[in-house]
Structure formats: structure tokens, C-alpha cells
Amino acid sequence: QVQLQESGPGxxxxxxxxxxxxxxxxxxxxxxxxxxxxxxxxxGKGLEWIGRIYTSGNTNxxxxxxxxxxxxxxxSKNQFSLKLSSVTAADTAVYxxxxxxxxxxxxxxxxxxxxxxxxx
Amino acid sequence: xxxxxQSPSFLSASVGDRVTITCRASQGISSYLAWYQQKPGKAPxxxxxxxxxxxxxxxxxxxxxxxxxEFTLTISSLQPEDFATYYCQQLNSYPPTFGGGAKxxxx
Numbered sequence: 587q588v589q590l591q592e593s594g595p596g597x598x599x600x601x602x603x604x605x606x607x608x609x610x611x612x613x614x615x616x617x618x619x620x621x622x623x624x625x626x627x628x629x630g631k632g633l634e635w636i637g638r639i640y641t642s643g644n645t646n647x648x649x650x651x652x653x654x655x656x657x658x659x660x661x662s663k664n665q666f667s668l669k670l671s672s673v674t675a676a677d678t679a680v681y682x683x684x685x686x687x688x689x690x691x692x693x694x695x696x697x698x699x700x701x702x703x704x705x706x
Numbered sequence: 707x708x709x710x711x712q713s714p715s716f717l718s719a720s721v722g723d724r725v726t727i728t729c730r731a732s733q734g735i736s737s738y739l740a741w742y743q744q745k746p747g748k749a750p751x752x753x754x755x756x757x758x759x760x761x762x763x764x765x766x767x768x769x770x771x772x773x774x775x776e777f778t779l780t781i782s783s784l785q786p787e788d789f790a791t792y793y794c795q796q797l798n799s800y801p802p803t804f805g806g807g808a809k810x811x812x813x
Contacts, residue, residue: 623802632793632804632805632806632807633750633793633795634804635801635802635803646800647801648801649801682749682750690755690756690759691738691740691755691797692752692755692756692761692795692797693740693742693750693752693795694752694755696750696751698748698749699748699749
């Protein structure tokens with residue numbers, strides 16, 4: 587059973603860079619059947635896809651965030667990471683990492699989520 | 707981006723009720739639609755993928771149907787643990803998008 591766990595600073599100041607890491611356990615991040623995504627959810631609101639990375643390193647980002655997002659992967663540590671630059675209060679949200687199974691084209695495993703407030 | 711519109715956004719129902727939630731896509735997405743259940747403070751949980759295929763371990767009272775632009779999630783007999791918010795999501799077209807959610811509360 588694949589498990590994902592987000593980690594990172596609990597608070598980020600406006601204009602700084604939000605950095606989170608997702609550690610994958612119970613399976614290899616290099617599995618050919620998966621790619622890896624970040625999704626966020628502001629309090630009381632819906633879900634927004636941020637971007638994805640393949641273990642090849644290829645990435646796709648949501649056009650609404652593309653200029654500020656970088657997703658990377660470290661296969662040796664079974665981790666992938668998110669960086670979101672120039673944050674504002676509007677970026678305050680619960681951030682989830684999730685896997686997409688190519689075979690079913692759905693987010694089948696999710697981390698528990700981590701709340702990242704943006705505040706001075 | 708493909709917009710997904712869920713209706714109703716809120717519904718009040720009783721244990722044992724049959725509940726149906728609709729998801730309409732702004733353009734055709736074939737059958738590349740998934741449904742998720744989210745409880746407060748928890749991550750979404752995959753219920754159905756490919757519009758109608760039940761994820762392993764999900765009770766059979768959940769079912770999905772539809773293709774193209776109109777999809778439905780049905781709970782045949784609502785149980786106490788089913789009170790939650792439900793989201794549809796498409797992966798047919800980049801970027802992936804989610805519906806606004808449908809909150810199912812106890813009447």
C-alpha cells in the first residue's frame with residue numbers, strides 16, 4: 587500500500603517561497619505506472635491542481651500558477667517537492683501530494699495534507 | 707480549462723435515502739471522470755474512476771454513470787458514514803480540474 591506524507595515549514599511570510607516535500611513509502615516513486623502531483627485547497631473551498639512530475643523529470647503546471655511553481659523529484663530519496671514563489675495570503679491552503687495511476691487516470695493515493703498559512 | 711459544474715452544491719438527506727449528484731463538463735471528456743469523497747480535515751478519497759468503475763474497497767452502494775458531458779454519482783442507501791463532500795474531477799484534458807463540490811448533510 588503506497589503512502590504519501592507531506593512535510594515542510596508551517597508558516598511562510600508574504601513574498602517568500604513556499605517549499606514542501608512529499609515522501610513516498612510502500613512503493614517506488616520510479617514505478618512506471620505513476621506520476622506525482624500537488625493539489626491545494628483553501629479553507630472551506632474546492633480543490634485546485636498545481637502540477638505534476640514524471641519520474642523522468644518532465645513536468646506540467648497549472649497555467650494559473652505556472653510562473654511561480656517548480657516541482658522536482660529525488661528518486662534516491664523517494665521524494666518529490668514543490669516550490670511556490672512570491673506567495674501572498676491567497677496561497678494560504680492545505681497542500682496535498684497525490685499519485686496518479688496511468689491505468690485509471692485518477693488520484694488514487696493522497697497525503698494527509700499540510701496547512702500552510704501565509705502571514706507576516 | 708474544462709469547467710465541471712456539480713449540482714446540487716448542498717443537499718440534506720436521511721439515512722437510507724437514495725442520493726444522486728450530477729457533474730456537468732463544459733466540453734466532452736469521454737469517460738475520464740472520477741469521484742472523490744472528502745470528510746472534514748481529511749484528504750479526498752477516490753470512490754469511482756473512468757466514470758463508473760468502483761475503486762477497490764469502496765462499498766457497492768456507490769455507483770457512477772455517464773459519458774461525454776454529463777455524469778452522475780449515486781448512493782443507493784445513504785449510511786451515516788456517507789455524510790461528506792463529494793467532488794468530481796476530470797483528467798481528460800490538461801489541466802486536470804475539479805468540480806466545486808456537493809456537501810451531503812444529515813436531515
